[in-house]
Amino acid sequence: MFERFTKDARAVVTGAVEQAERGGAPAVDAEHMLLALLDKEGGRASFALAALGGGQWLESVRDALGEARRRGGLSQAEADALAGLGIDVGEIVARVEEVHGVGAMSGDRVGPGTDAGAGKGSRSRHRPFGRDAKDVLVRALRVATSRRDRHIGDEHILLALTTRPGVPAEVLADHGVTYEAVVRVLYGGGEAKAG
Numbered sequence: 001m002f003e004r005f006t007k008d009a010r011a012v013v014t015g016a017v018e019q020a021e022r023g024g025a026p027a028v029d030a031e032h033m034l035l036a037l038l039d040k041e042g043g044r045a046s047f048a049l050a051a052l053g054g055g056q057w058l059e060s061v062r063d064a065l066g067e068a069r070r071r072g073g074l075s076q077a078e079a080d081a082l083a084g085l086g087i088d089v090g091e092i093v094a095r096v097e098e099v100h101g102v103g104a105m106s107g108d109r110v111g112p113g114t115d116a117g118a119g120k121g122s123r124s125r126h127r128p129f130g131r132d133a134k135d136v137l138v139r140a141l142r143v144a145t146s147r148r149d150r151h152i153g154d155e156h157i158l159l160a161l162t163t164r165p166g167v168p169a170e171v172l173a174d175h176g177v178t179y180e181a182v183v184r185v186l187y188g189g190g191e192a193k194a195g
Contacts, residue, residue: 008043044155
């Protein structure tokens with residue numbers, strides 16, 4: 001499959017690995033794919049993001065991803081659903097962080113007895129792709145195939161991220177980046193949702 005990836009798509013995959021390394025994550029996940037897309041300039045995905053107002057909200061997307069990570073990867077919709085059951089996720093996060101340090105639920109531990117820099121930036125350890133990151137890549141292939149494209153570009157990765165339930169799609173949608181909006185920007189019209 002990777003032989004069909006464009007230079008920009010390969011840069012996003014490499015960037016996702018770097019994002020995981022920088023954050024000390026044990027595996028690359030869909031969030032890392034989105035962060036790599038946000039950092040990538042000059043590709044079709046960055047064009048689409050910019051056309052949808054990306055210059056104004058890129059930091060907001062990063063902040064929303066960070067908040068979801070602090071919630072242990074729960075999307076805002078999941079946190080709201082739990083709130084409907086009387087479970088205050090914010091209170092749980094605050095209590096866990098009070099005892100175990102900031103970022104304890106995300107693995108980004110910064111607090112008493114932790115070494116925030118340990119392992120970060122180290123390239124000696126292989127970062128496998130988690131199930132959700134693999135799903136994004138498979139969805140990118142499906143999107144490209146459905147469009148009859150012979151390559152998989154960074155735009156297909158962006159489209160795949162918008163079709164997969166979870167934090168990246170929710171955060172993108174909150175900022176007006178949906179499958180339909182990206183298709184409209186890139187291809188000049190709407191079409192049925194791929195995925």
